[in-house]
Amino acid sequence: MTTGTALWYASRATGVVCLVLFSVVAILGIMVNRQGRLPGLPRFVVTGLHRNLSLLTVAFLGMHIVTAIADGYVHIPLLSTIVPFTSGYERFWIGLGTVAVDLMVAVIVTSLLRDRLAPAVWRSVHWLSYVSYPVAVVHSMGASKDLQSGWLLALTMTSVFAVATAIGYRVNDAFASVPRSHRVPQQLVRADRTGSLR
Amino acid sequence: MTAAIRENATDRSNTGATQLPRVLSPTGAPMDLLAHLKVHGDTPYRGGPRMLIHTIESAGLTGRGGAAFPTHRKLTAVADQKGIPVVVGNGAEGEPASDKDKLLLWSSPHLVLDGLQLAAEAVGARRVHLYVHRHPELLQRLRSALAERATAGLDRIAVGLVAAPPRFLAGEETALASRVEGGSALPRFAPPRIFERGVDGAPTLVQNVETLAQIALISRYGPAWFRAIGTEQEPGSMLTTLRPADGGGGVAETAIGTPITELLRLAEHPARAVLVGGYHGAWLTPEQAGHLTLSNADLRPFGAAVGAGVLVALPTDRCGIVESARVVRYLALESAGQCGPCLNGLPRIAATFSALANRQFARSALEDLQRWSTLVERRGACHHPDGTVRFLRSALNVFSDEVTLHAAGRCSAGTTAPFLPIPTATPSYEEDWS
Numbered sequence: 001m002t003t004g005t006a007l008w009y010a011s012r013a014t015g016v017v018c019l020v021l022f023s024v025v026a027i028l029g030i031m032v033n034r035q036g037r038l039p040g041l042p043r044f045v046v047t048g049l050h051r052n053l054s055l056l057t058v059a060f061l062g063m064h065i066v067t068a069i070a071d072g073y074v075h076i077p078l079l080s081t082i083v084p085f086t087s088g089y090e091r092f093w094i095g096l097g098t099v100a101v102d103l104m105v106a107v108i109v110t111s112l113l114r115d116r117l118a119p120a121v122w123r124s125v126h127w128l129s130y131v132s133y134p135v136a137v138v139h140s141m142g143a144s145k146d147l148q149s150g151w152l153l154a155l156t157m158t159s160v161f162a163v164a165t166a167i168g169y170r171v172n173d174a175f176a177s178v179p180r181s182h183r184v185p186q187q188l189v190r191a192d193r194t195g196s197l198r
Numbered sequence: 199m200t201a202a203i204r205e206n207a208t209d210r211s212n213t214g215a216t217q218l219p220r221v222l223s224p225t226g227a228p229m230d231l232l233a234h235l236k237v238h239g240d241t242p243y244r245g246g247p248r249m250l251i252h253t254i255e256s257a258g259l260t261g262r263g264g265a266a267f268p269t270h271r272k273l274t275a276v277a278d279q280k281g282i283p284v285v286v287g288n289g290a291e292g293e294p295a296s297d298k299d300k301l302l303l304w305s306s307p308h309l310v311l312d313g314l315q316l317a318a319e320a321v322g323a324r325r326v327h328l329y330v331h332r333h334p335e336l337l338q339r340l341r342s343a344l345a346e347r348a349t350a351g352l353d354r355i356a357v358g359l360v361a362a363p364p365r366f367l368a369g370e371e372t373a374l375a376s377r378v379e380g381g382s383a384l385p386r387f388a389p390p391r392i393f394e395r396g397v398d399g400a401p402t403l404v405q406n407v408e409t410l411a412q413i414a415l416i417s418r419y420g421p422a423w424f425r426a427i428g429t430e431q432e433p434g435s436m437l438t439t440l441r442p443a444d445g446g447g448g449v450a451e452t453a454i455g456t457p458i459t460e461l462l463r464l465a466e467h468p469a470r471a472v473l474v475g476g477y478h479g480a481w482l483t484p485e486q487a488g489h490l491t492l493s494n495a496d497l498r499p500f501g502a503a504v505g506a507g508v509l510v511a512l513p514t515d516r517c518g519i520v521e522s523a524r525v526v527r528y529l530a531l532e533s534a535g536q537c538g539p540c541l542n543g544l545p546r547i548a549a550t551f552s553a554l555a556n557r558q559f560a561r562s563a564l565e566d567l568q569r570w571s572t573l574v575e576r577r578g579a580c581h582h583p584d585g586t587v588r589f590l591r592s593a594l595n596v597f598s599d600e601v602t603l604h605a606a607g608r609c610s611a612g613t614t615a616p617f618l619p620i621p622t623a624t625p626s627y628e629e630d631w632s
Contacts, residue, residue, distance in 0.1 A: 184535040185531060191546045
């Protein structure tokens, strides 16, 4: 393995790590809301994990991009980091990766500035994660032959399936959620029934 | 004609300084604009911002909505802000045991509306609202009072009427701001405090309607007149809702510092306990109530406060635990359900307390109630959990003998018929917050 192939392998490996991390971050973000939470975890742990893992994802994403550009085996211009569809190599698939990165940067920058932004602005930009994630998955599968078969395909499918399940759970939860005005009476009925009588 | 009226008004200030009622109608009949002008004269505008504030400070007026905060400090705080303030008269009165604001608005609407204009002038506001209970007849009456004033050209700023939902927390300042903006009457997190950024982000002065009526009187008759009754520290009169043990009572205007025994006629109608300050207030034993006057100086050492002037004497044939459990249950249901401590804590506290009242005593009940009380205290956006816990603790304290009886499966009450007024149907739908 030469220096050249080392970069190439590093880029592909960090890409796979990014995909898995992005899936986990997405699931954590989807599961935590006003009433829902992950079983066994306090809500602040879930939001804390969501935030910290998203920053870890950025670190791996940085490595993924730097190694891909630094690698001399195929030529990807620096411009492709920001401007989609400017790469000569795999123009479409690499371009999708750029789109996913741009959206993710918007989401992360607004999250870091959340204290200074109107909640509605932060929230609407955060919804872009739902576009960024599938675009990133399609980029991975299109740009890399590795993910199209074998256990890496299985890993990708598992990640996507897990995120889809979380979305399904969240949507169902939204329909089943108790309106704010009914929450207190419901709690009182529950407290009466279970009785704080032990 | 105006001169004659003014003279008449001055007479009153010289001779009738200790005479009651002051803010309520002297005859008892509701005062229309003509009657109001005859007794009190024109709206005494000062001609510029802040000019009234010093007079209010000398009078020593405090807020009559419950917190007894010095009115001049609130006026100054709002006038000192950068933006153009909004003034809101608060007559929402969510407390089921209190009727004084409704009666005042019915009896002397023009005194309140004068006060609203004067407060607006004092802080330099250009937008004024009156926030009152969603009661069709009252709203109609206020609309016609405003129309009368428009015809007479009394109001410099047009007053917007806003209806409050029939909820306990509707009069809470941040809930009020949210409702005046057109949203639901739900409490919000402070800071920013309402005087910094309230209605639509403007500095907002919220004054109880009785405070406004007192402002209207002080600006006419002066601080010395105002101080002619009441105590040195807490001057003036205040409206009280009195519920003596015989089931009678009503709203009365009294001098601050009047003995509680006298107000509730405790000698005639003995009480098992006395509730001071409403459902966020505290119980007193008959012995305590017997030697205390209606003033914060007297009540504070006993963990009580005059609040919005609610005084209830619990008849000797009622059980304080049963009555209090009913109130705590009501308060739990009146939670906005926004903050975890209130949403999860109050229902549990209410259920456990109800079980105790029903003599289904669990060994851990008292310990649980104490622990949960500490957990919910000061952890809400508003003071609802704090007030509820204060009421609960005083009940467990004052009725400790009764708690022991209940633990043994007994109760000393002669009747379980409810005494403390609680609205029968608690609205539970979203629209009932707006």
